Amino acid sequence: MVVPLEHVIALSMILFSIGVLGVLFRRNAITIFMSIELMLNAVNLALVGFSRYYNSVDGQVFVFLVMTLAAAEVAVGLAIIIALYRNRQTVNIDEINLMKN
Amino acid sequence: MVDIVFWIIVGITIGSAFMVVQSKSLLYSAYALLFTFVGVTGLYVFLWADFLAVVQIVVYVGGILVLIIFGIMLTNKITSVNISHASVQKGIGGVVVLGIIGVLGYMVFITPWNQLAATEPEQTSATIGRLLMMDYLLPFEVASLLLLGALIAATTLSRKEN
Numbered sequence: 001m002v003v004p005l006e007h008v009i010a011l012s013m014i015l016f017s018i019g020v021l022g023v024l025f026r027r028n029a030i031t032i033f034m035s036i037e038l039m040l041n042a043v044n045l046a047l048v049g050f051s052r053y054y055n056s057v058d059g060q061v062f063v064f065l066v067m068t069l070a071a072a073e074v075a076v077g078l079a080i081i082i083a084l085y086r087n088r089q090t091v092n093i094d095e096i097n098l099m100k101n
Numbered sequence: 102m103v104d105i106v107f108w109i110i111v112g113i114t115i116g117s118a119f120m121v122v123q124s125k126s127l128l129y130s131a132y133a134l135l136f137t138f139v140g141v142t143g144l145y146v147f148l149w150a151d152f153l154a155v156v157q158i159v160v161y162v163g164g165i166l167v168l169i170i171f172g173i174m175l176t177n178k179i180t181s182v183n184i185s186h187a188s189v190q191k192g193i194g195g196v197v198v199l200g201i202i203g204v205l206g207y208m209v210f211i212t213p214w215n216q217l218a219a220t221e222p223e224q225t226s227a228t229i230g231r232l233l234m235m236d237y238l239l240p241f242e243v244a245s246l247l248l249l250g251a252l253i254a255a256t257t258l259s260r261k262e263n
Contacts (some may be wrong), residue, residue: 018115022121024192030169034130035171052148055228060229061236071160083259
């Protein structure tokens with residue numbers, strides 16, 4: 001089966017919007033993290049789609065690098081969240097307002 | 102038959118992505134994320150990205166998801182599954198999301214996508230390896246340095262100060 005490019009782009013768009021929704025609506029830092037992963041996946045999907053329909057594997061190399069970046073981001077981000085939890089006993093971003101005022 | 106499988110995978114991907122965002126329990130969100138990753142893997146297979154499908158499973162499911170679940174377990178008591186997880190600022194957030202959907206949809210609609218004719222599927226791992234070692238050697242090395250930096254940063258950040 002040949003998947004039309006429009007379907008891939010639409011799907012990637014929907015996934016990205018769901019990710020934005022999560023980042024904006026949720027206040028738990030870990031949920032925001034998972035939403036960022038959703039957005040990265042959406043972009044990866046679009047890149048793979050383009051690489052498929054332009055007969056070039058370069059897009060898949062970009063996806064590979066994005067995955068590396070996502071892994072690094074998760075490692076550092078979760079370390080920050082755990083350090084934050086140890087100091088403030090919360091991971092809700094609206095309760096972390098040390099630098100406000 | 103293949104069409105049905107494709108639409109089932111699309112349904113799983115979008116449905117579980119929505120579950121990630123709206124689920125009340127953090128742990129359920131993480132499990133829904135697993136299904137999203139697997140669904141995206143299925144889509145990669147449909148787009149003939151065989152190598153990336155395997156990497157997606159290994160890196161995302163085997164690495165990132167496990168890390169996230171560790172993060173959840175370390176920052177919340179496992180017994181209290183119903184972690185406070187409420188939404189904030191629904192109005193402004195909704196407007197921003199609708200705006201993003203509008204802009205993206207308009208962009209997709211007006212862009213002329215001149216796609217080439219579909220070719221026969223072929224194995225991509227050899228090509229990706231050649232590209233990484235020749236055309237994209239510098240980004241590859243930078244990514245490896247970044248990973249090293251991230252590893253050191255993560256251990257430094259999460260270590261208890263003595």
